[in-house]
Amino acid sequence: MAPSKLQAQQATLAFQRFGLGARRGGLARIANDPAAALVAELDSPDVALIKDASLPTYAQACLEGASPTPRPENVRLREYKARIAKHLQPEIGFVERLTIFWANHFAMSFRKAPLLRGTIGQFERDVIRRNALGSFPQMLHDAMRHPAMIRYLDNDESIGEESTLGLKRRVSYTENLARELMELHTVGSGNFTEDDVKALAKMLTGWSIVRASEATPASAGQFMFRPDWHQPGPQRFFGETIPEGGMEQADRAFAILAAHPATARRVATKLARHFVADQPTEEMIAPIAQAFIDSGGDLKRTAEALLTLDAAWSVPMAKIRTPYEMLVAQFRALGSALLDEESGVMDRILTTLNQPTWDTPSPEGFADETPNWLSPNAMAFRLDAVQQIAKVIGRRVFVNPATLSRDLFGAALSTQTRERVAAGGSQLAGLTILFASPEFQRR
Amino acid sequence: MSDNLRRDLATGCEESRLLLSRRSMLGVTAGLFSWACAPKLASAATLDPRLLVVVLRGGMDGLAAVPPYGEGSVYVEGRGELYIRPDALIRLADKKHTNFFGLHPALRSFGQMYAAGDASIVHATSTPLWTRSHFDCQDNLENGMPPAVVANPTGWLNRLLRALPSGEPVRQRGAIEIGSAPLILRGSEPVLGWSASTLEHVADPTLYLIRTLYKSRDKVFSDNLERGLEAQRFAEGLGATPDDVTDLQMGFLGAGRLLASPVGPRIATLSVNGWDTHTDQGAVDGELADRLAELDDGLSLFRTSVGDAWSQTVVMIVTEFGRMVANNGNHGSDHGVGTVALLAGGAVKGGRIFSKWPGLAPTQLLDKRDLKATIDLRSVFKGVLREHLDVPDSIVNATVFPDSGSAKPLKGLIKGA
Numbered sequence: 113m114a115p116s117k118l119q120a121q122q123a124t125l126a127f128q129r130f131g132l133g134a135r136r137g138g139l140a141r142i143a144n145d146p147a148a149a150l151v152a153e154l155d156s157p158d159v160a161l162i163k164d165a166s167l168p169t170y171a172q173a174c175l176e177g178a179s180p181t182p183r184p185e186n187v188r189l190r191e192y193k194a195r196i197a198k199h200l201q202p203e204i205g206f207v208e209r210l211t212i213f214w215a216n217h218f219a220m221s222f223r224k225a226p227l228l229r230g231t232i233g234q235f236e237r238d239v240i241r242r243n244a245l246g247s248f249p250q251m252l253h254d255a256m257r258h259p260a261m262i263r264y265l266d267n268d269e270s271i272g273e274e275s276t277l278g279l280k281r282r283v284s285y286t287e288n289l290a291r292e293l294m295e296l297h298t299v300g301s302g303n304f305t306e307d308d309v310k311a312l313a314k315m316l317t318g319w320s321i322v323r324a325s326e327a328t329p330a331s332a333g334q335f336m337f338r339p340d341w342h343q344p345g346p347q348r349f350f351g352e353t354i355p356e357g358g359m360e361q362a363d364r365a366f367a368i369l370a371a372h373p374a375t376a377r378r379v380a381t382k383l384a385r386h387f388v389a390d391q392p393t394e395e396m397i398a399p400i401a402q403a404f405i406d407s408g409g410d411l412k413r414t415a416e417a418l419l420t421l422d423a424a425w426s427v428p429m430a431k432i433r434t435p436y437e438m439l440v441a442q443f444r445a446l447g448s449a450l451l452d453e454e455s456g457v458m459d460r461i462l463t464t465l466n467q468p469t470w471d472t473p474s475p476e477g478f479a480d481e482t483p484n485w486l487s488p489n490a491m492a493f494r495l496d497a498v499q500q501i502a503k504v505i506g507r508r509v510f511v512n513p514a515t516l517s518r519d520l521f522g523a524a525l526s527t528q529t530r531e532r533v534a535a536g537g538s539q540l541a542g543l544t545i546l547f548a549s550p551e552f553q554r555r
Numbered sequence: 556m557s558d559n560l561r562r563d564l565a566t567g568c569e570e571s572r573l574l575l576s577r578r579s580m581l582g583v584t585a586g587l588f589s590w591a592c593a594p595k596l597a598s599a600a601t602l603d604p605r606l607l608v609v610v611l612r613g614g615m616d617g618l619a620a621v622p623p624y625g626e627g628s629v630y631v632e633g634r635g636e637l638y639i640r641p642d643a644l645i646r647l648a649d650k651k652h653t654n655f656f657g658l659h660p661a662l663r664s665f666g667q668m669y670a671a672g673d674a675s676i677v678h679a680t681s682t683p684l685w686t687r688s689h690f691d692c693q694d695n696l697e698n699g700m701p702p703a704v705v706a707n708p709t710g711w712l713n714r715l716l717r718a719l720p721s722g723e724p725v726r727q728r729g730a731i732e733i734g735s736a737p738l739i740l741r742g743s744e745p746v747l748g749w750s751a752s753t754l755e756h757v758a759d760p761t762l763y764l765i766r767t768l769y770k771s772r773d774k775v776f777s778d779n780l781e782r783g784l785e786a787q788r789f790a791e792g793l794g795a796t797p798d799d800v801t802d803l804q805m806g807f808l809g810a811g812r813l814l815a816s817p818v819g820p821r822i823a824t825l826s827v828n829g830w831d832t833h834t835d836q837g838a839v840d841g842e843l844a845d846r847l848a849e850l851d852d853g854l855s856l857f858r859t860s861v862g863d864a865w866s867q868t869v870v871m872i873v874t875e876f877g878r879m880v881a882n883n884g885n886h887g888s889d890h891g892v893g894t895v896a897l898l899a900g901g902a903v904k905g906g907r908i909f910s911k912w913p914g915l916a917p918t919q920l921l922d923k924r925d926l927k928a929t930i931d932l933r934s935v936f937k938g939v940l941r942e943h944l945d946v947p948d949s950i951v952n953a954t955v956f957p958d959s960g961s962a963k964p965l966k967g968l969i970k971g972a
Contacts, residue, residue, distance in 0.1 A: 464751075464752060490750075
C-alpha cells in the first residue's frame with residue numbers, strides 16, 4: 113500500500129531534516145516508521161566509516177601533504193570523491209549529516225597549507241568519522257593531535273618563553289589554537305577568561321609538526337611533541353592547578369573542557385540549530401545536553417536524544433538545505449554523482465553559494481542559521497545551480513521527472529509542484545522545477 | 556502593490572508615484588526620479604549619497620596597515636619581526652600629524668586617494684566589544700549593539716533603512732549585499748542581493764513555473780527570489796562580467812556599477828576574508844601585504860566603475876579587531892583590540908587622520924599587549940550617517956545604535972558637512 117500523506121511527510125522530513133535526501137524507492141522503504149529507520153542507521157556497524165584501502169593512511173596522507181605539488185591536491189581530490197561516493201550509499205544519510213556536522217565543528221580550510229590539502233580528507237575519515245558515533249573527548253583528543261589542526265590553528269611554531277629553547281633565545285608562543293579550542297570546539301565564548309587562553313596556549317607549546325629539514329618518509333608532515341619547546345611548570349586553568357606533565361598537561365585541560373557543562377550546552381545548541389531550528393529553545397537544548405553529560409560525551413546517545421525531541425518532527429520544515437546538502441540530494445535523487453570531468457561545476461556552485469567544501473572562511477565553520485543560505489542572490493542562484501546539475505547529469509541519466517517526483521515524495525508532493533513538473537515539458541525543465549520546489553529545498 | 560509603493564502613494568506627492576517600489580525600481584530606465592519630493596531630513600550633506608561598507612573578516616592588523624613609525628623604539632621593539640621600516644612606507648601627513656603615521660606600501664591606490672583629499676584614516680578604533688573573539692566582535696560590529704548585548708539577529712544597516720521615512724531616497728533605493736548575506740543587512744527591511752554568476756540562468760517558461768510555484772507555496776522563497784532576479788537583471792544590464800577577474804575583483808567592480816546607477820541601490824556591502832594573520836604575516840611582503848594589495852586593487856576597480864558617482868560616495872573599510880602589538884611564535888600576530896578604519900570616496904573630507912593616539916609603550920597598552928581603542932567604531936559609523944546620509948541623531952540613537960550615547964559621532968568626516 114502506498115504511504116499515506118502523513119507517512120510521506122514524516123518520511124520526507126527524516127530524509128531532508130536528518131538525511132541527505134531520498135533515493136528512488138527510499139520513501140516506500142522507510143515510510144512505515146521513519147524514526148526507527150533513523151535509529152537503525154545509527155546502529156548499523158561501522159556505518160560512519162569509509163572502507164577503501166586505496167585511500168591513504170595517516171602516515172601516507174602526512175607524507176603526501178609534505179610533498180611537492182601536485183601531490184597534496186591529488187590526495188584531496190581522491191578524498192573528496194570518496195566522501196561524495198559515501199554520501200550516496202546509506203538509505204537516509206543521518207550519519208553522513210552527523211559527519212558533516214562534526215567536520216564543520218572542527219572546521220578547517222585546505223587552502224591554509226599544502227599539508228592541509230594532503231590530510232584534510234584523512235582527518236575527516238580517521239578523526240571525525242571514527243568518533244562521530246563514539247566519544248566527544250576522544251574526537252577532541254584526536255583532532256588536537258592531528259597535524260592538520262595544529263597547522264590550521266597556527267600552533268606548530270609555538271614555543272614557551274621559559275622552555276629549554278626559550279631560555280637560549282627570544283621566542284614567543286601563539287594563542288590561536290588555545291583560544292579557538294575553547295571558544296569554538298568546547299565551552300564557547302563567555303565561559304573562559306583571557307588567563308585561561310594564556311594558560312592553555314602555554315600548555316600547548318611544543319605541540320608541533322615534523323619539519324621538512326628533519327623529516328623521513330616515515331615521519332614527514334606528522335604531528336610531534338617537542339619537549340624542549342614546552343613551557344615548564346604548572347598552569348592555573350578553570351580554577352584548577354594542572355601540574356607540569358609534558359603532553360599530558362594539555363590532555364588534562366582537554367578533559368576539563370570536554371566535561372564542562374558549557375560544552376554540553378554548546379554541542380546541544382549547535383545540534384538543535386543545525387538540524388531543527390535557528391533559535392533552539394530550552395526544551396530542545398536541555399535533553400540533548402543532558403544526554404551528552406550523562407553519557408560522558410557519547411555522540412550516538414547525543415544524536416538519539418536529538419531524535420526524541422518533539423520539535424524534531426515538527427512541520428512545516430522551516431529551514432533550507434545548505435547548498436552542499438542540496439547538491440548531494442540531487443545526486444541521490446538521480447542515482448549518480450558527477451563524473452570527474454563534470455566535477456568543476458560543483459566547485460563553482462559551492463563557491464558562489466559561499467559553502468566551498470573543506471574551505472571555510474574561518475574556524476567557526478559554515479553557519480547554521482537560515483538567513484546565511486536563504487537570501488535574494490542565493491535564491492536566484494539556486495535555480496541556476498539545480499538546472500546545471502540536472503543538465504550535466506541528465507545528459508547520461510534518463511528519467512521521467514513526474515515519475516521521479518512521485519518516487520521521491522509520494523503523497524507529500526503538492527498539487528502545485530506536481531502540475532508544474534508535468535507542465536515543464538522536458539526532462540531538464542521537469543527536473544529543474546522538481547529540484548527548485550519547496551518540497552525539495554526545505555528541511 | 557508593495558508596502559513601499561503603498562506608502563509612497565499615501566504621501567500624496569505627485570512625484571512619489573515615480574518613486575519606484577523596490578520590486579519595480581530595478582527594471583525601469585533611469586531618470587524618472589525627481590528630487591523635488593524627497594524629504595530633506597536635515598541640512599544638506601552629500602547630494603544623493605552612496606555608501607559601500609567593506610567588512611574585513613579575521614581582524615586586520617591596523618598597526619601594519621597604518622604603522623605609527625613616529626613611536627620610534629617602542630614601535631621597533633614592540634612589533635618585533637612585524638616591524639616595517641619607515642622608508643618603505645607611504646608618508647601620510649595632515650595638520651596634526653607629521654612624521655608619525657605611514658601607510659603600508661601595498662595600499663598604493665588608497666595612498667593616492669589620501670593625497671588627493673579623497674581618503675582618511677581613523678586610528679586606534681575598534682568595536683565596543685573587546686573580547687578578541689572573531690565571531691562575537693564581528694556580530695558586534697554588524698548588529699551595532701552596546702557591548703553588554705551579546706546577540707541580536709538584526710544588522711544596523713537594516714535597522715537604519717527601516718527607520719528612515721518611506722520617501723527618503725536612501726530607503727527608497729535600498730541596499731544590496733554583494734556575495735554573501737552578512738548580519739549587517741539582516742532584518743525586516745527587504746534588501747537586494749547579487750553575486751556574479753557564471754551559470755546559465757533558468758529562463759521562461761521554466762522560470763515562470765517556479766516563480767508561480769513559490770508564490771503559491773512559499774512566500775519567503777518567493778520574496779527572496781523576486782528580489783534576487785530583479786537585482787540580477789539590473790546588475791547584468793549594467794555590463795558583462797569579465798572572465799578574467801577574481802570573485803573579489805568582481806565584487807568591487809559590481810558594487811561600483813550598482814551604486815553608480817541613478818536608479819540603483821544606495822548602500823552596498825562586501826565582505827573580504829583572510830585577515831586572520833597568525834602565520835607568516837610578514838612586513839613589506841608576506842601574507843598581509845598580499846591581502847592589502849588585493850584590497851587596494853579592489854578599491855581601485857571600484858573607483859573606476861563607480862565613475863562620476865565617486866563624488867557622492869563613501870567607502871568604509873572596517874574590521875572586527877586589530878592584532879597584538881608583538882609577533883607570536885608563528886611569524887604572525889594573535890588577536891588584539893585597537894585597529895584602523897579606512898574611509899575613501901569623493902565625499903570624504905580626505906587627507907586627515909582622526910586619532911586620539913593611545914601610545915605603544917608597554918604601560919600604554921591594553922592588558923600589556925594590545926593597542927587600546929580610543930575611538931569607538933560606532934563613532935565613525937555615526938559620523939558618516941549624520942554627515943553623509945543626513946540621518947537625524949534621534950534615529951541613530953534610538954534604533955540604529957541603541958545605548959551608544961558614549962560614542963559621539965565623529966565630526967568633519969565629509970566634505971561640505
